[in-house]
Amino acid sequence: MSGRGAPRLLGRPVPLSQVAWLTVVWLLLWGDLSVGNVLGGLLAGLIVVWLLPLPVVDTGLRIHPVAALIFLIRFARDLVVSSFRVAFWALRLDRPPPVQIVEVRLRSSSEVMTVLLTVALSALPGSLVLEVHLGERELVLHVLGLTGDVQALTQQDVTRLESRIVAAFGTHADQEELR
Template identity: 40%
Template sequence: MNAQPADRGRDVRGRVVRWRDQLIAYGWLVLIWILLWGDFSVGNLLGGLLVGGAVLVFFPLPPVTFGGRLRPGALLVFAVSFAGELVRASLHVAWIAVRPGFRPRGAIIAVRLRVRTDLNLALTAEVISLVPGTLIIEVDRDSGTLYVHVLDVRGPQDLTAGRDRILAVEQQLVRAVGSPAELRLVQPDPVPKGDRS
């Protein structure tokens, strides 16, 4: 019995979507490799292509579909904000390193993300890991919680600030590449017209 044309069309679309998702994952793996080395060179690019290909072949990733929308303006805002956070955190860690006799206190905080998709967890965890002074310890996929080690904690206000920074990163990422439903999850509740002062 031959497959119906609609079934064949669905199969072709399904294969195209899987290949597209694999190419997006491959691109992200190569980009992360280059960012981790901190230098864009032909050797690092080739190394990233080889390592990314090996990861996809030997450790196949679970299917992560991209149901969002790329928003160039929000992506630019995220890039500028992330660059500023990198500079700020780097200067802070450098200041800690050169202060004589100073012993910074660290803490591990749990941050439950509002958008619990695999893609959002992965992107947020990667961005947080690239910022000096923060390190992802564990990811609880079921509850969408990141456990993050933060450096130089002096009181409860620093823990709150750390959580707020991580949630701000999530919000910026969802604004840049999230779906409309995901965007509603990270937006602050709008104030009803009658409640405005």
């Protein structure tokens, strides 16, 4: 929170969201929900955010609600498909699943988008990010259970996922970079 629009206390902005989070932490530490603990948490939170203001940090993350909903729906579908693919290979006892190490190119140069993509890929069963080469815009993936042209299939899947992530969470500059 940048402090714009936040209430002020003795000339300094007091971000209420930070006070609320600190109050929740206070209550969790005390382990007892009482009026005294809530008031004590609010007071402690106010003192901390007023005495130790955090610098304004732009994470480079913007949430576009419609695109984020589309990303979540498609990511859930990808989770189900990937889970079935891994389960299919796990239940086939006659031969081991095909496994390959694949390098894929990224279109975005944003570190934030690369981190989100890396997390999303690693969350999908059957894929794991082994290396990230930011300067070259490359990921090295361990891919399980794909047959055919694994390089091309993986590149297409990663490009689609990257596009959905940038559409859902990227800045306008990130989105322009992909066009």
